[in-house]
Amino acid sequence: SYELTQPPSVSVSPGQTASITCSGDKLGDKYVSWYQQKPGQSPVVAIYEDRKRPSGIPQRFSGSNSGNTATLTISETQAMDEADYYCQAWDSSASYVFGTGTKVTVL
Amino acid sequence: EVQLVESGGGLVQPGGSLRLSCAGSGFTFSSAWMSWVRQAPGKGLEWVGRLKSKPEGVTTEYAAPAKGRFTISRDASKNTLYLQMNSLKTEDTALYYCTTEDGSGNPFGYWGQGTLVTVSS
Numbered sequence: 043s044y045e046l047t048q049p050p051s052v053s054v055s056p057g058q059t060a061s062i063t064c065s066g067d068k069l070g071d072k073y074v075s076w077y078q079q080k081p082g083q084s085p086v087v088a089i090y091e092d093r094k095r096p097s098g099i100p101q102r103f104s105g106s107n108s109g110n111t112a113t114l115t116i117s118e119t120q121a122m123d124e125a126d127y128y129c130q131a132w133d134s135s136a137s138y139v140f141g142t143g144t145k146v147t148v149l
Numbered sequence: 150e151v152q153l154v155e156s157g158g159g160l161v162q163p164g165g166s167l168r169l170s171c172a173g174s175g176f177t178f179s180s181a182w183m184s185w186v187r188q189a190p191g192k193g194l195e196w197v198g199r200l201k202s203k204p205e206g207v208t209t210e211y212a213a214p215a216k217g218r219f220t221i222s223r224d225a226s227k228n229t230l231y232l233q234m235n236s237l238k239t240e241d242t243a244l245y246y247c248t249t250e251d252g253s254g255n256p257f258g259y260w261g262q263g264t265l266v267t268v269s270s
Contacts, residue, residue, distance in 0.1 A: 043213065075255060075257070077194070077257070079194075084246060084260035084261065084262055084263060085194065085246075085257070085260055086260075087251070087255055087257065087258055090253060090255045091253075091255075094253070096251070096253065096255075096258075128193060128194050130194075130257070132256075136212070136213075137196065137199075137210055137212065138184070138196035138199070138212075138256065138257075139196070140186075140193060140194040140195060140196060141193070142193055143193040143194070
């Protein structure tokens with residue numbers, strides 16, 4: 043089965059840049075989406091098709107994907123960005139796969 | 150405005166069955182591709198399965214843990230998606246979300262609030 047691995051946690055100071063990685067075999071050949079989930083809320087799409095932002099998502103959110111790693115970058119991180127983040131891709135053998143999730147803490 | 154409202158969750162014993170419903174509005178339900186995603190308490194997201202609407206009919210796909218036990222169906226006249234869950238196991242305990250694609254084609258563009266299923270004796 044296909045797996046996507048993320049670091050369990052990332053800490054960042056307000057105003058600094060947070061980078062969240064997502065690793066999977068030949069992930070760069072697939073489209074990756076990122077979801078933000080705040081406590082007690084349903085997930086929200088933050089990035090889709092590697093680097094596209096839905097309307098309403100701040101410009102400080104960006105994405106990239108190459109090789110075996112996709113990255114979600116949050117520039118000038120704010121307290122409101124504190125949440126769990128999940129990557130997601132589609133694999134022909136396992137269909138939709140979510141990453142293990144990363145808790146972003148803004149210190 | 151797209152809305153998805155799940156219902157039908159509750160407490161069920163291991164080996165039992167439960168049917169979840171998802172009422173959709175604000176989009177063309179009859180042609181929508183829809184999925185169920187679950188989240189065990191304190192854990193990550195897990196795709197359960199999806200229903201694809203095509204001109205030639207509806208098809209379904211399932212993740213490995215759901216194959217043979219879960220069935221996704223819909224009633225287009227009621228704009229409602231269903232998840233029939235049989236032979237439930239304790240590891241099926243989770244918040245079950247209904248999702249549908251958004252205008253950009255993202256399969257999980259819209260989410261409901263979820264309905265909680267607890268499998269316990």
